[in-house]
Amino acid sequence: MQEKIELIKKLKTEKNAVILAHCYQNAEIDEVADFVGDSLYLSQQAAKTDADIIVFAGVFFMAQTAKILNPNKKVLLPRTESGCLMADMINYHQLMEFKSQHPGIPTVCYINSTAEVKSECDICCTSSNAIKIVDSLNADEVLFLPDTYLGKWVEKQLRNVKVTTYPGYCPTHLRIKPEDIIEAKNKYPDAEVLAHPECHKNVTELADYVGSTTGIMNYAIKSNKKQFIIATEKGVVDRLSRDYKDKKFILIKDNIICPNMKWHTLDDIYNALEKEQYEINVDEKIAKKALICIDRMLEVSK
Numbered sequence: 135m136q137e138k139i140e141l142i143k144k145l146k147t148e149k150n151a152v153i154l155a156h157c158y159q160n161a162e163i164d165e166v167a168d169f170v171g172d173s174l175y176l177s178q179q180a181a182k183t184d185a186d187i188i189v190f191a192g193v194f195f196m197a198q199t200a201k202i203l204n205p206n207k208k209v210l211l212p213r214t215e216s217g218c219l220m221a222d223m224i225n226y227h228q229l230m231e232f233k234s235q236h237p238g239i240p241t242v243c244y245i246n247s248t249a250e251v252k253s254e255c256d257i258c259c260t261s262s263n264a265i266k267i268v269d270s271l272n273a274d275e276v277l278f279l280p281d282t283y284l285g286k287w288v289e290k291q292l293r294n295v296k297v298t299t300y301p302g303y304c305p306t307h308l309r310i311k312p313e314d315i316i317e318a319k320n321k322y323p324d325a326e327v328l329a330h331p332e333c334h335k336n337v338t339e340l341a342d343y344v345g346s347t348t349g350i351m352n353y354a355i356k357s358n359k360k361q362f363i364i365a366t367e368k369g370v371v372d373r374l375s376r377d378y379k380d381k382k383f384i385l386i387k388d389n390i391i392c393p394n395m396k397w398h399t400l401d402d403i404y405n406a407l408e409k410e411q412y413e414i415n416v417d418e419k420i421a422k423k424a425l426i427c428i429d430r431m432l433e434v435s436k
């Protein structure tokens with residue numbers, strides 16, 4: 135493995151490439167990544183980079199977002215199978231139908247959506263900034279898609295805005311059931327429960343803290359507590375357990391793994407760099423419109 139890591143680092147320098155890795159990736163990817171984080175952080179890094187090549191160890195919509203932000207750079211997704219089941223729940227036609235049912239209402243799309251969908255929305259958000267983004271619209275009502283659970287969680291936090299959601303969801307986070315939380319709390323009574331807002335509301339209601347991937351990690355790092363039950367993707371537990379050995383991080387259930395996030399291996403990253411594959415391109419017209427939606431988010435998140 136060390137040999138492959140060195141080869142990747144060498145190629146990265148030769149080709150002036152940067153590797154962006156999402157926290158849900160296999161933890162070994164961190165050894166070669168320049169930036170590891172959640173969707174917001176990685177979008178901000180993608181917007182700033184002066185590299186010629188961006189290798190995205192994440193899922194398709196993330197690489198697409200990086201390409202929209204960097205139309206003149208080469209953006210590579212090492213494994214094309216890396217899609218997002220939630221993002222695939224709404225396409226352009228379904229969006230137009232949803233919008234036509236609620237005319238004149240501003241539309242917020244979760245970053246977990248395709249470029250085509252972003253191109254027809256007013257502003258984009260991630261789970262880190264969703265509250266701030268919806269609030270920034272100063273609207274009585276917003277349309278939110280595709281994740282109904284994130285949208286409804288935002289509505290609960292803001293209280294003064296109606297969030298009408300599209301019925302999309304993350305199949306990985308929905309595997310977490312309220313009874314899993316109750317069982318884990320009984321088993322680890324001293325632990326705090328930290329949950330992602332993509333979880334069902336019956337789960338987030340039982341959590342001590344609800345926040346994005348970065349929010350969960352920061353909360354656990356800063357807390358005086360020593361034990362945490364983590365109700366989100368396994369990659370978060372892998373990284374926290376690796377980096378904070380004086381604390382105990384318990385994954386709520388063994389199967390909270392996003393299969394699409396786990397495709398990329400070090401071999402795939404190496405092949406992507408060496409063969410410059412698989413290049414992500416976005417139709418110019420769609421990219422221009424989607425960029426407005428993403429840029430608005432980045433502006434509000436500054």
Ligand code: SF4
Nearest residue numbers: 218219220304306392
């Ligand atoms: S965890 Fe859920 S929302 Fe995130 S990439 Fe996987 S399927 Fe998509």
